[in-house]
Amino acid sequence: MNQSAPIYQQLMNNIKQKIVNGELKVGDRLPSERVMAEKYGINRMTVHNAIKKMVEEGTLISKRGSGTYVSSYPSIESKLEMANTRHLSLSAQIRQKGMKSTRKTLLLRKIRPNRENKDYFPNEAYIYEITRLSLINDEPYALQIVNIPFSKFKDADRFNFETFSLYEYMDDQGHRPTTMITYLRIDSLPDEFLEIMNIKKNQKIFHFDYFGFDDDHTLVEFTKSYHLPKYTSFHYITGRTDNLNQ
Known part of the structure; x- marks a missing residue:
C-alpha cells in the first residue's frame, strides 16, 4: 500500500x-x-x-x-497525464492507474486518403482508418480515429485491435512510432459520436492530434483522439526569453 x-x-x-x-x-x-x-x-x-x-x-x-x-467498480480518482505517457498505448496508461481498461473497434476500413489525410500521406494510394472506443471501468473515455499507411501495414484488417495494442502490432511490423508530435485543442465532438460517448452537443472535450514517426522519420500514424476532460489531465512547460518585454 x-x-x-x-x-x-x-x-x-x-x-x-x-x-x-x-x-x-x-x-x-x-x-x-x-x-x-x-x-x-x-x-x-x-x-x-x-x-x-x-x-x-x-x-x-x-x-x-x-x-x-x-457493489460496483470503484470511482475514478486518478486522471491520465497525456503528456507523460505518449509512448504507451492508451489502454496501458489506464492500467497503470489501476483502472479497468476495455476497447471496442467501431470501424476498420481501407480507404483512399481524403483531402486532409493526403497531405500527411502524399505517397499512399490507400490508408487504413481505425475508429476505436476506449472505456474506463465500462464508461466511455476516449474515441480515436487512427490513420496508418497501407504500404507498411498491409494486413491490419486481419488484426484484433480490441484484444491487442495498436502499438504492439506496429512494433511487429517494424514501424512502431518512436517520435510523437502532439497538438491539443479544446473542441466539440463530431455529432455522429455524441451518443457513443454519452455527451451533449457542443460539450467541450480535449482533442489531441497525434503524429507518429518511426526510426526512419517516416509518418506512420495520424490519430485524432477525443478525450473526456473528466478523466484527462495534461501539463506543459513554458520558457522565458530575454526578448519577452521587447
Whole structure:
C-alpha cells in the first residue's frame, strides 16, 4: 500500500485495486472488519472508516446481519497525464492507474486518403482508418480515429485491435512510432459520436492530434483522439526569453 497516504486511504486503495484486478468481483463479500484489521495489522476503527467511505462512494454495500459486499467498480480518482505517457498505448496508461481498461473497434476500413489525410500521406494510394472506443471501468473515455499507411501495414484488417495494442502490432511490423508530435485543442465532438460517448452537443472535450514517426522519420500514424476532460489531465512547460518585454 502507498505509505504516503493515510492508513484508511491505503486500505481503500488496496480494496479498489483488488476489484480492478478481478480478485474481488461485484457481488463478492468482504472479510469482516475484525479479520481485515488482523490481516493488515491496523485498528478496527480504521477499517470501519475505510469501508464506510467506500459505501458512501457506492463501491461497497453493507447488508445488516450479512456483511459488506462489492457493489460496483470503484470511482475514478486518478486522471491520465497525456503528456507523460505518449509512448504507451492508451489502454496501458489506464492500467497503470489501476483502472479497468476495455476497447471496442467501431470501424476498420481501407480507404483512399481524403483531402486532409493526403497531405500527411502524399505517397499512399490507400490508408487504413481505425475508429476505436476506449472505456474506463465500462464508461466511455476516449474515441480515436487512427490513420496508418497501407504500404507498411498491409494486413491490419486481419488484426484484433480490441484484444491487442495498436502499438504492439506496429512494433511487429517494424514501424512502431518512436517520435510523437502532439497538438491539443479544446473542441466539440463530431455529432455522429455524441451518443457513443454519452455527451451533449457542443460539450467541450480535449482533442489531441497525434503524429507518429518511426526510426526512419517516416509518418506512420495520424490519430485524432477525443478525450473526456473528466478523466484527462495534461501539463506543459513554458520558457522565458530575454526578448519577452521587447
